[in-house]
Amino acid sequence: MSFEAKRCGVQFSPPSIVLIYQQKETKDVRKRIIPVRNFSKYSDCSMAAEGLKNHPRHKDYLEGVSQSQLEKLHIILRDHMQGLSLEHSLASFRLDPDEDLNQLDDDKLARKKGKMDELFEKNRKHKDDPDFVYDLEMDFTKTTQEKCSWDEESDDGF
Amino acid sequence: MAGDAGSIPELDQKKYDSGEQVKIICLGDSAVGKSKLMERFLMDEYRPQQLSTYALTLYKHTATVGNKTVAIDFWDTAGQERFQSMHPSYYHKAHACIMVFDVQRKITYKNLANWYKELREFRPEIPCCVVANKIDADLKVTQRSFNFGKKQGIPFYFVSAADGTNVVKMFREMITRAVEYKQNPSDFMDEVLQELENFDLEEKEDPEADEVGLKTESPELE
Numbered sequence A: 001m002s003f004e005a006k007r008c009g010v011q012f013s014p015p016s017i018v019l020i021y022q023q024k025e026t027k028d029v030r031k032r033i034i035p036v037r038n039f040s041k042y043s044d045c046s047m048a049a050e051g052l053k054n055h056p057r058h059k060d061y062l063e064g065v066s067q068s069q070l071e072k073l074h075i076i077l078r079d080h081m082q083g084l085s086l087e088h089s090l091a092s093f094r095l096d097p098d099e100d101l102n103q104l105d106d107d108k109l110a111r112k113k114g115k116m117d118e119l120f121e122k123n124r125k126h127k128d129d130p131d132f133v134y135d136l137e138m139d140f141t142k143t144t145q146e147k148c149s150w151d152e153e154s155d156d157g158f
Numbered sequence B: 001m002a003g004d005a006g007s008i009p010e011l012d013q014k015k016y017d018s019g020e021q022v023k024i025i026c027l028g029d030s031a032v033g034k035s036k037l038m039e040r041f042l043m044d045e046y047r048p049q050q051l052s053t054y055a056l057t058l059y060k061h062t063a064t065v066g067n068k069t070v071a072i073d074f075w076d077t078a079g080q081e082r083f084q085s086m087h088p089s090y091y092h093k094a095h096a097c098i099m100v101f102d103v104q105r106k107i108t109y110k111n112l113a114n115w116y117k118e119l120r121e122f123r124p125e126i127p128c129c130v131v132a133n134k135i136d137a138d139l140k141v142t143q144r145s146f147n148f149g150k151k152q153g154i155p156f157y158f159v160s161a162a163d164g165t166n167v168v169k170m171f172r173e174m175i176t177r178a179v180e181y182k183q184n185p186s187d188f189m190d191e192v193l194q195e196l197e198n199f200d201l202e203e204k205e206d207p208e209a210d211e212v213g214l215k216t217e218s219p220e221l222e
């Protein structure tokens, strides 16, 4: 039996991960509620996500859900346990291109990197991919012409 | 802090004086992709050594340059502000520097000026390059010319750690330049140090030199 994950979210009480999936053979769409056990406001979200991803009873259903998404959902649950609002959690994942990430602590930075990982994983070429080239080269010197606006306003030694 | 240069107890930096040991450092803001670039270049080969107190990761690599085998240590540190106090030892004895920014975040490009300034305070002459990472996110950026590298007279690369574009090329060229620099160092600092050493020697031969400038305890003062 194989499943295709459609959507994945959280439910605060009792704390659970909610998965909407389709059974590939029958095309039935179902909801699976996975209670998150032994998880507190002090828990390590990355470890909890890994545990769930490899859980014998759930792992077949969660195959299409990345570990970083599961980690994100655990962060939302943990934030809620710490009394933080859902809006706060979601804002912490959002990427603001002007924000100076050098100032963030580990946890906050991990949230931003988690968000960046979505695109990274999407564009990533793996060593097992048939078209993988280790030494991939592209020459952009012919295509670069436009001046970059980032170089203007040069009051800072640029 | 400068007196601490090179004094990470876990690490012996003297080895970088030997002919076959090269040290290449990586600089840039948080989350620009420094670590992902290392991992892409080294693939499965890498066995990083983590020194989390210093937010430092060391990647070891062996390469052949010309007909010589060299052992390269890549030093990767976090861009986070609170780790910046370790920087003097980070720069110490480095033979080349890779500076990275994220093409999706202007602030990381603007900050290159600060990274570069700090680098040049410690290592005025080592080969350096500017790397524009994450071009997979928007290939259009490669049509723009980023002038920072040109202005400083250092090479510029468009790369992507995700799909691998130009990563290997950039690392290989930097390794070659690091080795060349090592064989033929022109670092001002090193020269100053050498002159100081010479001065020291002359001084011992000529006791009168003590009176010039150097305050040494001398019995004649009594």
Ligand SMILES: Nc1nc2c(ncn2[C@@H]2O[C@H](COP(=O)(O)OP(=O)(O)OP(=O)(O)O)[C@@H](O)[C@H]2O)c(=O)[nH]1
Pocket (backbone or CB within 6 Å): A109, A113, A114, A115, A116, A117, A118, A119, A120, A121, A123, B028, B029, B030, B031, B032, B033, B034, B035, B036, B037, B077, B078, B079, B080, B133, B134, B135, B136, B137, B159, B160, B161, B162, B163
């Ligand atoms: N799309 C895309 N994303 C990337 C690329 N390289 C890195 N990323 C993303 O950027 C995030 C940060 O990359 P890291 O390698 O951790 O950045 P870093 O410079 O080592 O960051 P610090 O060590 O915290 O200073 C990763 O989690 C990826 O999601 C790339 O080439 N393309």
Ligand SMILES: [Mg+2]
Pocket (backbone or CB within 6 Å): B034, B035, B036, B076, B077, B078
């Ligand atoms: Mg890193």
